[in-house]
Amino acid sequence: MIRRSAAALLAGAAALYAIPALAAEPPSDPIARGRAVLEAAGGCSCHTDFDGDGPPLAGGRPLATPFGSYFSTNITPDVETGIGSWSDDDFIRAMREGRAPDGSAYFPVFPYTSFTGMTDDDLLALKAYLFSLPPSRLENRPPDAWPPFSWRLAASAWQWLNFAPSRFVPDPARSPAWNRGAYLVHAVAHCGECHTPRNLAGALDTSRWLSGTTDGPEGELAPNITPHETTGIGRWTAADIVWYLQMGLDPDGDDAQGLMREVIEHGYQHIPRADLDAIAEYLASVPPVENQLLEHDHGDH
Amino acid sequence: MSTHSTWPRSRHAPGVVGLALCVLLSQSPAHAQAPETSDEGTLKYRQKLMSGVGADMGAIGDILKYGLPLQSHIVAHARMLSQRADLVAAAFERNVSAGPTDAKPEIWSKPEEFRQLTQDMKAEAGKLAEIAASGDAAAIGRQVKALGDACGSCHDSFRKPKEESYKRAGGGS
Numbered sequence: 001m002i003r004r005s006a007a008a009l010l011a012g013a014a015a016l017y018a019i020p021a022l023a024a025e026p027p028s029d030p031i032a033r034g035r036a037v038l039e040a041a042g043g044c045s046c047h048t049d050f051d052g053d054g055p056p057l058a059g060g061r062p063l064a065t066p067f068g069s070y071f072s073t074n075i076t077p078d079v080e081t082g083i084g085s086w087s088d089d090d091f092i093r094a095m096r097e098g099r100a101p102d103g104s105a106y107f108p109v110f111p112y113t114s115f116t117g118m119t120d121d122d123l124l125a126l127k128a129y130l131f132s133l134p135p136s137r138l139e140n141r142p143p144d145a146w147p148p149f150s151w152r153l154a155a156s157a158w159q160w161l162n163f164a165p166s167r168f169v170p171d172p173a174r175s176p177a178w179n180r181g182a183y184l185v186h187a188v189a190h191c192g193e194c195h196t197p198r199n200l201a202g203a204l205d206t207s208r209w210l211s212g213t214t215d216g217p218e219g220e221l222a223p224n225i226t227p228h229e230t231t232g233i234g235r236w237t238a239a240d241i242v243w244y245l246q247m248g249l250d251p252d253g254d255d256a257q258g259l260m261r262e263v264i265e266h267g268y269q270h271i272p273r274a275d276l277d278a279i280a281e282y283l284a285s286v287p288p289v290e291n292q293l294l295e296h297d298h299g300d301h
Numbered sequence: 302m303s304t305h306s307t308w309p310r311s312r313h314a315p316g317v318v319g320l321a322l323c324v325l326l327s328q329s330p331a332h333a334q335a336p337e338t339s340d341e342g343t344l345k346y347r348q349k350l351m352s353g354v355g356a357d358m359g360a361i362g363d364i365l366k367y368g369l370p371l372q373s374h375i376v377a378h379a380r381m382l383s384q385r386a387d388l389v390a391a392a393f394e395r396n397v398s399a400g401p402t403d404a405k406p407e408i409w410s411k412p413e414e415f416r417q418l419t420q421d422m423k424a425e426a427g428k429l430a431e432i433a434a435s436g437d438a439a440a441i442g443r444q445v446k447a448l449g450d451a452c453g454s455c456h457d458s459f460r461k462p463k464e465e466s467y468k469r470a471g472g473g474s
Contacts, residue, residue: 214464214469219464220462220463220464221462221463221464221466221469223463239366239367240366242366243362243365243366246446247362247442247445247446247449248446248449248450248453249358249359249362249445249449250359251359251362251363252355252356252359253354253355253356253357253358253359253360253361253362254355254358254452255449255450255452255453255456256453257453257456257457257462257463258462258463261453269446292470293463293469293470294463294466294468294469294470295468295469295470
């Protein structure tokens with residue numbers, strides 16, 4: 001009996017490992033595909049004001065940055081206060097170019113700097129999913145930041161200096177899985193937005209890509225996720241990374257905290273297993289950067 | 302001469318030896334200067350206890366993520382976690398929040414809430430022990446996540462976040 005249940009468990013181990021994930025094949029229904037895109041983006045959870053019991057994805061959540069507080073926007077299909085009146089082009093321009101339908105620039109707290117790499121297919125599927133959700137009425141709020149960081153024109157200037165819309169370009173020398181992982185990490189899952197240090201202008205310092213920062217969004221410490229042996233996640237196996245993104249538990253058994261816990265809960269845990277493997281493969285390949293943010297208490301991990 | 306002759310012959314000898322031992326022990330330095338419960342020691346103990354919780358969670362993770370043929374160990378680790386939940390509740394009764402610790406003072410301003418969360422951990426760990434014995438792989442996965450979430454709920458309110466941790470490296474980024 002014991003042997004049989006152990007065998008059943010063993011047989012189920014592979015299934016278990018993938019339990020929270022969706023089917024590996026992308027769903028053909030654009031709304032279901034869009035939901036998968038939203039989940040790979042961490043559930044777009046910054047657009048929900050959990051602390052204020054705000055309606056899902058209706059914005060209004062304060063996002064503390066070194067330049068002041070910005071409020072996430074309403075991305076429900078409410079016509080007056082959300083994105084209900086947006087065309088496909090409006091949506092693509094916002095995500096890829098960081099521009100509102102009226103042409104004004106978004107502040108870079110909205111990570112269009114990453115989403116710019118997303119494919120039309122993924123963007124339109126995401127829009128289809130968002131438009132399938134119930135509209136919630138909630139007016140967007142202006143930032144509570146210090147001038148000039150509160151000025152829309154400053155956002156335009158910032159874009160002019162720091163941003164050029166660009167698609168993700170696959171590297172033909174690498175495997176399809178690696179390229180898929182790179183696409184997810186760079187564009188959809190927008191890992192770099194929290195895990196890459198920023199320069200004085202608030203732009204990502206790509207020379208220290210994914211090496212972590214003590215000044216992450218909401219003032220959080222975002223760990224070094226480069227494969228650096230002692231200051232990054234160089235000792236994590238691919239299975240550790242997959243498990244972490246599914247379960248929110250690191251190799252030491254500690255739980256993910258803060259924004260990371262949130263994006264796992266509302267999104268990453270549902271990423272299909274093959275995509276999680278791809279993310280792990282890509283992360284293991286980025287240049288290791290030494291950047292110690294936390295002392296290591298046990299001399300391991 | 303047999304070796305026996307070197308032993309005391311009196312029937313009372315064992316008692317005498319025992320008494321002598323007691324006297325000796327009672328005068329040993331450990332007893333003469335019973336250490337006061339130190340804050341530093343409390344912090345060190347609590348950290349080892351919590352590392353043990355992490356070790357059990359990490360071990361369960363390894364068994365599952367690598368498909369190790371040690372499935373029965375999940376039950377054992379879950380039972381240990383259930384016991385550790387009581388140890389955690391007891392270990393944090395004494396208010397030590399200064400020094401190198403990630404424990405938030407709220408533990409002692411909201412002791413009931415803290416205690417309840419340790420009991421939630423105990424309940425989720427107990428459920429995992431039951432479910433792990435059943436062999437339902439998907440259910441085990443869900444329950445490991447539920448237990449991890451119980452860790453997270455308590456840490457959310459009662460453990461300093463990484464950016465405030467005493468383990469924060471001096472230089473930063």
